[in-house]
Amino acid sequence: MTTSVNTAKVYDEIIDFIAAGTTPQSVVNFQLSDSAKARLEELVYRHKTGELTPEDKRELDHFLTLEHIMxxxxxxxxxxxxAE
Known part of the structure; x- marks a missing residue:
């Protein structure tokens, strides 16, 4: 898989979540898919071990941006x- 495919899948998960309609509670409960979590863990591990390619770094940066927004x-x- 390429970075753009992995990143696009994560963006799609978040876009689908928003498009389906949200409530404050559903936002609090939102979790990425297991496959997205596994990919993030792999990227973090590769970063810690110095095995991250420039493409992987861009993918990790996208993950971190999305995580910050969420x-x-x-x-x-x-x-x-x-407030309720």
Whole structure:
């Protein structure tokens, strides 16, 4: 698999989640698929062992950006839930 395919699948998971409609609770509960989590773990391991290619680095950067966005969304969702 190429980076663009792996990255596109993760983006698709998040886009499908948003497009299906969300609630604050569903945002809090959102998790990536097991395959996406496994790929992220592989990239982190390769980064720690110095085996990360430039393409892998770009893929890891995309994962980290998406993770940051989801953490912000989850924090905001918690605020909405606590305000109810």
């Amino acid at each position: 953490r912000l969304a989850k924090a905001k969702a918690h605020q909405y839930l606590n």
